Amino acid sequence: xxxxxxxxxxxxxxxxxxxxxxxxxxxxxxxxxxxxxxxxxxxxxxxxxxxxxxxxxxxxxxxxxxxxxxxxxxxxxxxxxxxxxxxxxxxxxxxxxxxxxxxxxxxxxxxxxxxxxxxxxxxxxxxxxxxxxxxxxxxxxxxxxxxxxxxxxxxxxxxxxxxxxxxxxxxxxxxxxxxxxxxxxxxxxxxxxxxxxxxxxxxxxxxxxxxxxxxxxxxxxxxxxxxxxxxxxxxxxxxxxxxxxxxxxxxxxxxxxxxxxxxxx
Amino acid sequence: xxxxxxxxxxxxxxxxxxxxxxxxxxxxxxxxxxxxxxxxxxxxxxxxxxxxxxxxxxxxxxxxxxxxxxxxxxxxxxxxxxxxxxxxxxxxxxxxxxxxxxxxxxxxxxxxxxxxxxxxxxxxxxxxxxxxxxxxxxxxxxxxxxxxxxxxxxxxxxxxxxxxxxxxxxxxxxxxxxxxxxxxxxxxxxxxxxxxxxxxxxxxxxxxxxxxxxxxxxxxxxxxxxxxxxxxxxxxxxxxxxxxxxxxxxxxxxxxxxxxxxxx
Ligand SMILES: Nc1ncnc2c1ncn2[C@@H]1O[C@H](COP(=O)(O)OP(=O)(O)O)[C@@H](O)[C@H]1O
Ligand SMILES: [Mg+2]
Numbered sequence: 360x361x362x363x364x365x366x367x368x369x370x371x372x373x374x375x376x377x378x379x380x381x382x383x384x385x386x387x388x389x390x391x392x393x394x395x396x397x398x399x400x401x402x403x404x405x406x407x408x409x410x411x412x413x414x415x416x417x418x419x420x421x422x423x424x425x426x427x428x429x430x431x432x433x434x435x436x437x438x439x440x441x442x443x444x445x446x447x448x449x450x451x452x453x454x455x456x457x458x459x460x461x462x463x464x465x466x467x468x469x470x471x472x473x474x475x476x477x478x479x480x481x482x483x484x485x486x487x488x489x490x491x492x493x494x495x496x497x498x499x500x501x502x503x504x505x506x507x508x509x510x511x512x513x514x515x516x517x518x519x520x521x522x523x524x525x526x527x528x529x530x531x532x533x534x535x536x537x538x539x540x541x542x543x544x545x546x547x548x549x550x551x552x553x554x555x556x557x558x559x560x561x562x563x564x565x566x567x568x569x570x571x572x573x574x575x576x577x578x579x580x581x582x583x584x585x586x587x588x589x590x591x592x593x594x595x596x597x598x599x600x601x602x603x604x605x606x607x608x609x610x611x612x613x614x615x616x617x618x619x620x621x622x623x624x
Numbered sequence: 625x626x627x628x629x630x631x632x633x634x635x636x637x638x639x640x641x642x643x644x645x646x647x648x649x650x651x652x653x654x655x656x657x658x659x660x661x662x663x664x665x666x667x668x669x670x671x672x673x674x675x676x677x678x679x680x681x682x683x684x685x686x687x688x689x690x691x692x693x694x695x696x697x698x699x700x701x702x703x704x705x706x707x708x709x710x711x712x713x714x715x716x717x718x719x720x721x722x723x724x725x726x727x728x729x730x731x732x733x734x735x736x737x738x739x740x741x742x743x744x745x746x747x748x749x750x751x752x753x754x755x756x757x758x759x760x761x762x763x764x765x766x767x768x769x770x771x772x773x774x775x776x777x778x779x780x781x782x783x784x785x786x787x788x789x790x791x792x793x794x795x796x797x798x799x800x801x802x803x804x805x806x807x808x809x810x811x812x813x814x815x816x817x818x819x820x821x822x823x824x825x826x827x828x829x830x831x832x833x834x835x836x837x838x839x840x841x842x843x844x845x846x847x848x849x850x851x852x853x854x855x856x857x858x859x860x861x862x863x864x865x866x867x868x869x870x871x872x873x874x875x876x877x878x879x880x881x882x883x884x885x886x887x888x
Pocket of ligand 1: 377383384385403404405406407408409410411412573602
């Protein structure tokens with residue numbers, strides 16, 4: 360039962376009630392199943408409720424209605440089976456890399472020696488060997504985001520939730536991070552839900568792209584990505600890749616143009 | 625040329641030795657201007673005496689033992705009251721930040737008290753408590769408590785939401801969030817509040833000693849003023865200045881230590 364890390368999202372609605380202001384319907388009737396070990400990417404215009412859905416899955420906020428379950432277990436609060444990588448880097452500035460990576464373990468009550476050993480492993484996995492005792496402000500944006508990913512992985516969650524993890528990075532760094540995420544996922548076989556507003560990122564990384572409509576967020580389409588794995592950056596130049604990106608772009612172009620500006624190549 | 629550039633680069637640095645050199649430089653600058661003033665513009669020795677004479681007056685006070693008597697009185701009063709002000713301020717800040725209702729209710733009152741010059745209450749406090757230690761103690765606590773209280777509350781409230789979310793995401797309890805996120809985030813704020821409080825406490829102690837005491841730096845300054853002994857008056861002012869400077873440097877160093885990421 361705990362073995363199955365399938366994520367079940369059933370009939371989730373979310374309306375933000377605000378005193379003195381009109382309420383905001385952020386999500387409507389979200390039904391989505393992410394299979395154990397599957398990599399799903401969610402794209403949609405900004406404000407379409409993607410972060411809200413991820414926070415509900417993580418247990419940071421309750422849904423207005425509907426249920427979240429991992430395997431056969433309903434979840435309503437944060438737990439060790441899920442870990443989140445936030446968009447803006449949320450590292451503790453007064454802690455070193457090794458302390459930050461071990462933070463989730465420390466919260467879980469693990470002894471120092473043990474959690475440092477684990478933290479070291481994930482620091483290595485994230486390619487940050489030698490930076491164990493640096494503080495976040497001494498690292499580049501890309502390195503900080505790797506620490507964020509390492510911190511989430513260190514608690515060994517079954518489900519990894521990533522909210523636009525590479526949005527703040529420059530194009531080159533982002534490509535490197537995408538490749539690294541893929542190789543880590545290849546080895547660790549987690550269930551992954553990734554939010555991004557980069558369609559090419561979604562197609563490159565995932566098994567399936569879920570397209571959200573603008574507010575209230577609803578699932579407009581689910582596009583399976585059957586590009587062969589393992590994938591490298593070469594894939595991005597293949598015809599199949601470009602066609603998939605184009606297909607998804609057409610689905611959200613109108614809303615995206617209204618809400619934000621981004622370019623596809 | 626390169627020598628000056630090197631010197632300049634050194635002085636701009638955040639190291640302890642650079643700080644020390646900067647402090648010494650500014651003291652030297654003040655002494656020179658002071659010396660020039662007494663030599664040229666202000667020749668009336670009742671108004672201003674040259675640094676040399678102030679130093680001699682200080683030595684006189686040291687030899688007569690007056691500096692120690694006064695220093696002890698002032699340091700005892702500050703040493704007893706300042707820590708109390710800090711503790712009460714931090715406790716009050718914790719209390720206020722833990723309850724939205726309380727903070728909303730007490731907030732305007734605190735802002736008012738924070739901006740009112742509490743030294744103005746000195747005559748009243750002395751009327752209540754008489755001359756001596758008790759009135760000094762209460763006055764300094766009243767003056768120093770508000771900067772600590774207000775910055776503690778601000779620091780605890782201003783914690784980055786993202787950091788709290790990350791802690792919650794790892795299933796942290798309220799207490800764990802407090803000890804691992806909120807409090808460390810607030811510490812540099814609290815220390816900067818303590819730094820402000822220290823400067824105010826020194827003003828407070830001098831005023832309290834003006835109005836009602838038989839010993840202390842403030843008492844000595846008033847006594848010297850009444851006998852037109854400008855040199856001795858300035859000697860005690862210098863001692864107070866040194867206390868202020870040392871305190872400020874120490875708290876700044878602690879602030880930097882607690883929040884290294886705020887630099888750069
Ligand atoms: N705590 C909140 N209170 C009120 N409205 C919110 C809150 N969080 C998000 N919203 C609103 O819900 C909508 C969806 O937000 P979000 O999930 O952040 O979208 P996305 O991540 O897709 O850009 C937005 O209109 C946003 O303003
Ligand atoms: Mg978002």
